[in-house]
Amino acid sequence: MINWKKSIAAFSAAMLAVTAMTASVSALEAYDPYSYDRWKDAVPSQVGYVAAYNVDGRQMGCEKLVEPTDMFLAADNLMYITDKAGEVEINGVKEKFPSRLIITDLDFKVQRIMTEFNYNGQTLTLKNPSGVFVSEYDNTIYIADTENSRVIHCDQDGNVFSLYEKPNSELYPADLTYNPSKVVADKAGNVYVVVKSVNKGAVMFNKAGEFLGFYGANRVEATAEVLSRYFWNLISTDEQKANTIKTTPIGFSNFDIDEDGFIYTVTESTDTDTDIVKKLNPRGYNIFNNANVNNVKFGDYPPAYYSIYTKETSLVDIDIGENGELNCLDFNQGRIFQYDKECNLMFIFGSTGEQLGSFKSPVAIESYEDKIYVLDSRKSNVTVFTRTDFGDIVTTATNYYNKGMYEEALEPWKEVLKYDGNYRRAYIGIGNALYNSGDYEGAMKYYKTAIARDRYDRAYEGYRGDYLRENFDTIMTVIIIVVILLLILSDRKKKGKLDFKRMFENMKREEVRLK
Numbered sequence: 001m002i003n004w005k006k007s008i009a010a011f012s013a014a015m016l017a018v019t020a021m022t023a024s025v026s027a028l029e030a031y032d033p034y035s036y037d038r039w040k041d042a043v044p045s046q047v048g049y050v051a052a053y054n055v056d057g058r059q060m061g062c063e064k065l066v067e068p069t070d071m072f073l074a075a076d077n078l079m080y081i082t083d084k085a086g087e088v089e090i091n092g093v094k095e096k097f098p099s100r101l102i103i104t105d106l107d108f109k110v111q112r113i114m115t116e117f118n119y120n121g122q123t124l125t126l127k128n129p130s131g132v133f134v135s136e137y138d139n140t141i142y143i144a145d146t147e148n149s150r151v152i153h154c155d156q157d158g159n160v161f162s163l164y165e166k167p168n169s170e171l172y173p174a175d176l177t178y179n180p181s182k183v184v185a186d187k188a189g190n191v192y193v194v195v196k197s198v199n200k201g202a203v204m205f206n207k208a209g210e211f212l213g214f215y216g217a218n219r220v221e222a223t224a225e226v227l228s229r230y231f232w233n234l235i236s237t238d239e240q241k242a243n244t245i246k247t248t249p250i251g252f253s254n255f256d257i258d259e260d261g262f263i264y265t266v267t268e269s270t271d272t273d274t275d276i277v278k279k280l281n282p283r284g285y286n287i288f289n290n291a292n293v294n295n296v297k298f299g300d301y302p303p304a305y306y307s308i309y310t311k312e313t314s315l316v317d318i319d320i321g322e323n324g325e326l327n328c329l330d331f332n333q334g335r336i337f338q339y340d341k342e343c344n345l346m347f348i349f350g351s352t353g354e355q356l357g358s359f360k361s362p363v364a365i366e367s368y369e370d371k372i373y374v375l376d377s378r379k380s381n382v383t384v385f386t387r388t389d390f391g392d393i394v395t396t397a398t399n400y401y402n403k404g405m406y407e408e409a410l411e412p413w414k415e416v417l418k419y420d421g422n423y424r425r426a427y428i429g430i431g432n433a434l435y436n437s438g439d440y441e442g443a444m445k446y447y448k449t450a451i452a453r454d455r456y457d458r459a460y461e462g463y464r465g466d467y468l469r470e471n472f473d474t475i476m477t478v479i480i481i482v483v484i485l486l487l488i489l490s491d492r493k494k495k496g497k498l499d500f501k502r503m504f505e506n507m508k509r510e511e512v513r514l515k
Helices: 006-018 019-026 224-235 239-240 388-404 406-419 424-436 440-450 453-470 472-497 499-512
Strands: 035-038 042-044 047-056 066-073 078-082 087-092 093-097 101-106 110-114 116-119 122-126 131-135 143-145 150-154 158-164 180-185 190-195 202-205 211-215 255-256 264-265 277-280 315-320 327-330 335-339 345-349 362-368 372-375 381-387
Touching: 035 345, 047 345, 066 131, 066 362, 078 131, 078 143, 116 158, 116 224, 143 180, 150 180, 150 190, 180 255, 190 255, 190 345, 255 315, 264 315, 327 362, 335 372, 335 388, 345 388, 381 388, 388 406, 388 424, 406 424, 424 453, 440 453
Parallel strands: 131 180, 315 362
Antiparallel strands: 035 042, 047 381, 066 078, 078 101, 087 093, 101 110, 116 122, 131 143, 143 150, 150 158, 180 190, 190 202, 202 211, 255 264, 264 277, 315 327, 327 335, 335 345, 362 372, 372 381
């Protein structure tokens, strides 16, 4: 039986023990790093990433960014940034800039700027684009040209292959606005477009530009109000149903696609917890529904720890890292939440404000190796975060863990605890390594500290099985003796009352006779 009160006290003591160490590290950042324990309470933690520097338009070599809206890191290691048209002041002189696509290298040195595109002899220009995607298969560019109500598909020289415009279909209402904001394409050339006015999922086209329907719609959250409406609709007349307020899902706000073709979506709304982050297969089904992550709360658990103001998380972008990490960007609080591919929280960093590592209007996130890039539309710059030593160790341990290499993860997890005694997953990781090596008693110790009840019970079953096997002969001998004694006693009872004094005298006489 687990003494949970003692376990809680031990775990709390471990948290307090590292608070001073954590504070000394976080003092270098514009935010206090934290994580969450089993009870969803925020606890101090070590920083996984630190803000190294930021880059604005002048440093890139394109004067000033007006209002950047999206950013995409392509397979060719070039960064593509969409920028709105507008007027900015440079050295006291106001200058006008057109809408443009700015392409830089990873040192943020401009390689080229695209403002005009050639389409069948016509010159096309952008009008406040808000999304960009570059295919890793053919290096072609997709631009969500928002205020021109189209998606442009072109090569690196600006030669347009096709335009994805408002669908002419009964499935797409004629009075529904077509204002594409984000775009991705898969290996087959199918194009998925987030349209601000559409809540049925992404608008999907094939490579030829034919409208295929809607993809990956969010579900309606089963609130008390929704359930009540559903009940009354069951017993209402057609006229009453016509006058009932319709319940509709909330459209997702952004997405990314991984190397296996799975599309990950995020929903910006703060009014629901349903389908905030999804992993969609080619049929638009959310794989996370079958992956034991239904209880995962993406973003902060209210109230947010270390926050002056309590704000709900509003996820505006998602990036899939090289190891399958989910990097989720929170617009409201300027935070980045990094999860491993199994949706276990790894790190939280970032904040709102003027300092390095904080944001005013974060709108896009990308990653490459040990760096994370965040685009801020109001600051008109990109902030570059680099992974810390602690972050490297956690990443190494997590990658081993998720590959089922628990023994290899043992030493990295132990190293993690030297940095941060609050890191609950390290206790679970060590417990798993010991469990898989057959050290069930040791695993029980770490599962108990992590308050991982199911895992503790499983380790206890293994420990009990080992104990029974190791002591089988002794246990069986005791059982046989007890059974024989019970049979003797039972037989004596049948013949009459037991005379223990006579039995003892007979045993002594028998002993003397044998001598």
